[in-house]
Amino acid sequence: MMGAENHYGLEPPPPREEMETLALVDDDHPSTDPHPLAAVPATLHGGDPLLFPPPSPHSPSSSSPSPSPSSSFLDPPAYADVVFSPFDSQNGTSSGSNSPRCAAAAASEYARITVSDPQKEQETSGSLVPGGGTYVTYLITTKIRTPASGGGGPTEFRVRRRFRDVVTLADRLAESYRGFFIPPRPDKSVVESQVMQKHEFVEQRRSAIEKYLRRLAAHPVIGKSDELRVFLRTPGKLPLSASTDVASRMLDGAVRLPKQLFGEGGGGYAGPQDVVQPAKGGRDLLRIFKELKQSVANDWGGAKPAVVEEDKEFLERKEKVQDLEQQLSTASQQAEALVKAQQDIGETLGELGLAFIKLAKFETEEATYDSQRIRAADIKCLATAAVKASRFYRESNAQTVKHLDTLHEYLGLMLSVHSAFSDRSSALLTVQTLLSDLSSLHARAEKLEAASSKIFGGDKSRIRKLEDLKETIRITEDAKSCAIRGYERIKENNKTELERLDRERRDDFVAMLRGFVVNQVGYAEKIANVWAKEAEETSRYAKESN
Amino acid sequence: MISPGSPPGSSSQSPRSPSAPLFLSVTVTDPVKLGNGVQAYISYRVITKTNLPEYQGPEKIVIRRYSDFVWLHDRLAEKYKGIFIPPLPEKSAVEKFRFSAEFIEMRRQALDIFINRIASHPQLKQSEDLRTFLQEDEETMERARSQETGIFKKKPTDLMQIFKDVQSMVSDVVLGKEKPVEESNPEYEKLKHYIFELEDHLAEAQKQAYRLVKRHRELGQSLADFGKAIKLLGACEGDSLGKVFSDLGSKSELLSIKLQKEAHNLLMNFEEPLKDYVRAVQSIKATMTDRANAFRQQCELAETTKLKEINLDKLMLMRSEKAVEAEIEYKELKAESEEATRRFETIVKLMSEEMMRFQEQKTADLGLAFHEFARGQAKLANEIADAWRSLVPKLDACSPSMCS
Numbered sequence A: 001m002m003g004a005e006n007h008y009g010l011e012p013p014p015p016r017e018e019m020e021t022l023a024l025v026d027d028d029h030p031s032t033d034p035h036p037l038a039a040v041p042a043t044l045h046g047g048d049p050l051l052f053p054p055p056s057p058h059s060p061s062s063s064s065p066s067p068s069p070s071s072s073f074l075d076p077p078a079y080a081d082v083v084f085s086p087f088d089s090q091n092g093t094s095s096g097s098n099s100p101r102c103a104a105a106a107a108s109e110y111a112r113i114t115v116s117d118p119q120k121e122q123e124t125s126g127s128l129v130p131g132g133g134t135y136v137t138y139l140i141t142t143k144i145r146t147p148a149s150g151g152g153g154p155t156e157f158r159v160r161r162r163f164r165d166v167v168t169l170a171d172r173l174a175e176s177y178r179g180f181f182i183p184p185r186p187d188k189s190v191v192e193s194q195v196m197q198k199h200e201f202v203e204q205r206r207s208a209i210e211k212y213l214r215r216l217a218a219h220p221v222i223g224k225s226d227e228l229r230v231f232l233r234t235p236g237k238l239p240l241s242a243s244t245d246v247a248s249r250m251l252d253g254a255v256r257l258p259k260q261l262f263g264e265g266g267g268g269y270a271g272p273q274d275v276v277q278p279a280k281g282g283r284d285l286l287r288i289f290k291e292l293k294q295s296v297a298n299d300w301g302g303a304k305p306a307v308v309e310e311d312k313e314f315l316e317r318k319e320k321v322q323d324l325e326q327q328l329s330t331a332s333q334q335a336e337a338l339v340k341a342q343q344d345i346g347e348t349l350g351e352l353g354l355a356f357i358k359l360a361k362f363e364t365e366e367a368t369y370d371s372q373r374i375r376a377a378d379i380k381c382l383a384t385a386a387v388k389a390s391r392f393y394r395e396s397n398a399q400t401v402k403h404l405d406t407l408h409e410y411l412g413l414m415l416s417v418h419s420a421f422s423d424r425s426s427a428l429l430t431v432q433t434l435l436s437d438l439s440s441l442h443a444r445a446e447k448l449e450a451a452s453s454k455i456f457g458g459d460k461s462r463i464r465k466l467e468d469l470k471e472t473i474r475i476t477e478d479a480k481s482c483a484i485r486g487y488e489r490i491k492e493n494n495k496t497e498l499e500r501l502d503r504e505r506r507d508d509f510v511a512m513l514r515g516f517v518v519n520q521v522g523y524a525e526k527i528a529n530v531w532a533k534e535a536e537e538t539s540r541y542a543k544e545s546n
Numbered sequence B: 001m002i003s004p005g006s007p008p009g010s011s012s013q014s015p016r017s018p019s020a021p022l023f024l025s026v027t028v029t030d031p032v033k034l035g036n037g038v039q040a041y042i043s044y045r046v047i048t049k050t051n052l053p054e055y056q057g058p059e060k061i062v063i064r065r066y067s068d069f070v071w072l073h074d075r076l077a078e079k080y081k082g083i084f085i086p087p088l089p090e091k092s093a094v095e096k097f098r099f100s101a102e103f104i105e106m107r108r109q110a111l112d113i114f115i116n117r118i119a120s121h122p123q124l125k126q127s128e129d130l131r132t133f134l135q136e137d138e139e140t141m142e143r144a145r146s147q148e149t150g151i152f153k154k155k156p157t158d159l160m161q162i163f164k165d166v167q168s169m170v171s172d173v174v175l176g177k178e179k180p181v182e183e184s185n186p187e188y189e190k191l192k193h194y195i196f197e198l199e200d201h202l203a204e205a206q207k208q209a210y211r212l213v214k215r216h217r218e219l220g221q222s223l224a225d226f227g228k229a230i231k232l233l234g235a236c237e238g239d240s241l242g243k244v245f246s247d248l249g250s251k252s253e254l255l256s257i258k259l260q261k262e263a264h265n266l267l268m269n270f271e272e273p274l275k276d277y278v279r280a281v282q283s284i285k286a287t288m289t290d291r292a293n294a295f296r297q298q299c300e301l302a303e304t305t306k307l308k309e310i311n312l313d314k315l316m317l318m319r320s321e322k323a324v325e326a327e328i329e330y331k332e333l334k335a336e337s338e339e340a341t342r343r344f345e346t347i348v349k350l351m352s353e354e355m356m357r358f359q360e361q362k363t364a365d366l367g368l369a370f371h372e373f374a375r376g377q378a379k380l381a382n383e384i385a386d387a388w389r390s391l392v393p394k395l396d397a398c399s400p401s402m403c404s
Helices: A100-107 A163-176 A188-196 A199-219 A225-231 A248-262 A285-300 A312-366 A371-453 A459-535 B066-079 B103-120 B128-135 B138-149 B157-175 B188-232 B239-318 B322-391 B394-395
Strands: A108-121 A132-145 A156-162 B024-034 B041-050 B059-065
Touching: A100 A371, A108 A199, A132 A163, A132 A199, A132 A225, A156 A163, A156 A225, A163 A199, A163 A225, A199 A225, A248 B059, A248 B138, A285 A371, A312 A371, A312 A459, A312 B041, A371 B322, A459 B322, A459 B394, B024 B066, B024 B103, B041 B103, B059 B128, B059 B138, B066 B103, B066 B128, B066 B138, B103 B239, B128 B138, B138 B322, B188 B239, B188 B394
Parallel strands: none
Antiparallel strands: A108 A132, A132 A156, B024 B041, B041 B059
């Protein structure tokens, strides 16, 4: 999923000390900018191999950039080029500084969220793992956007959270904001945690959490949620109640099942407070079974359920979204391949330059003829051009990665859309189940009434049963109204979110394409210049017949 | 086809008056696949235009195949020791590749360069074998070619020499002399060292150049795929934004084609010259081997002659009847020894001239290759910039409120 900060996992090129010591004419300005593909550096505490990456004598690994002063092939363009808008990734917006998406982010009350400083901590109370478990906590710093009037109150919050808290937050949001396109949370990725190096894994997770929180903050509705506010601002233990694991949930449900089956009072039917949550994943086994039965009846039974997804507009849009997802997937793959191809060509050009530098040096040292010296100079010229061009390819690619990342972001967003759509269908299923419950309850009530009316003076047990039944019917009616309200609300959320998706997607895609294109143009021009000069230098060798 | 018997001066194109500069220009062209199955091969048209008196007519066209070129190369290598024979393109290893358009074109170009280098070399162009190659009909050529197989390649005296070589090698080993005799010329040592190291550097450069060609192709492919995907993605969008996507996709596909073109250009005009450079260095190594052999022969014959002289003096002193025979043998051997010394010295002299020529030639060849490389890259980069630039106004027109 979208755990990694950069989807491509591009590593910086292999050791290039030789290239960096080249005394090139017209060298670019040395820069102290960290590698654009590296994550924001986390401040690391002394010596802990969990958190401290192994020292890398050669090139910087993506987890600890150590910019050398001569790593000038990572510069931003050296010319004051108006064409390039600096690529800013504040709070999860992936577009340039002029788009309306930035304006939306600017409306968020959170100006900046940063996740940093991973630390190992000991599990205090009885953990399942003998010998005590450890876990990692992260420092989350939130800057509040101060109102223009400069009202009082703290502008920065710092809390410590562990990954489990992030999961809790995500679960709480999923419950409260059904129907919304909630940004997907980072994976638990058990496999990866085994395979990767500890510090790499921690860094990847840190980055993923940061991205996640920023996206939440940028969402027009969720950014304002209490859950998020509490998560970001409340120090100490996270006051959101954790969701229990599935095992105990099932056990809990199993305890209730006998009561439900043997119809003790209202134990058999879902109350209104329950129906606002989907049955799946809950404790109410009976409800799960009933809704399952209903969904099977929907799928296989000939009879149409009482309420169907009739909203044509929704169905059309759903289809469109599915189509979009497919195209996004392909485009995302091809974008990745394109980036790799550009990376490769830049690299090979650099290596070609290097090979020629060595050749030039060799010819110069061994020169016994003038023609050799001339040739050595020619070779050095070409090598210089090749190395310059190679640097431009690499810089261009670093930008391309960011621009095309929009495709991956939207692909990840499709998960939230699926989630929101399934919220809708499970809410609908709940409604359908309740309606069919009601109809069978009514049928039973009718039968009872008919039977008891035949007995003169009334049948005490039957009358009592009838009253119980009528009570159940009332509760179920309430539940049904609640469920319908919930369903309508979700439908509404789906609708607004779909509109938001369309709007924002349009803007984001335009920005993506424009950014991509402008970047390509800029660097292509620079590369063309390099080669035009070299062609000029070698024009005396041109064939006369040209 | 111009008949060989045309009277001199009858063609208005190339007057044979002595005042016109003498020229010899050859073109290798029109590759055609002949034969079937395993026997299939490529034949080329070789067109010779000249006003040299040794040649028939102003223009002559013959059909030749790769093994004919090999024949010519081997004959020249044998006769002109000390000269760096222009290198041939390799025999192709992979069967499948043998008839690919690209391979055929590369080979044709290389053969054309080969024959022209011979034709412009002061000594080589006078070779009779060259005349045979350029003028004789196909049957004669085939006959000449098939005669050159196996030991029939060697003339009788050479055959003797081989046995003598083997003899001396064996005696060397028997006597415990394992290392062959070598020149102790510091300048030449330096040259040898230079040549060997040069080959390594060039091979590396050529490898990277070939890789660069591949990278261009890969980038071209990914641009084509990306363009297609973008077009499909654009179909999900509304009208005007969808149109921009479609345009972008088309540009991407267009650039893909340009990249494939540049890949081909790089292959023919940058990578091939580098490969040619490597081959040339290998040809120099072959000459160095010849020189080493010649030196060894000279040394051995000189030694043997000396021994024979000593023996002869002994016999003459003893007034033996064997002395007469010995004297004859001695005189023969002395002549051979002098011949070997002459051969060796010729090689040394030629090599130094050739070396200078080689360096100058390579500077020019490489300079041209660099020029073509830079031109091609500049052109490509400009095409890329132009293609993407054309989309900017369309994207700018897509402000959020307007497009729908």
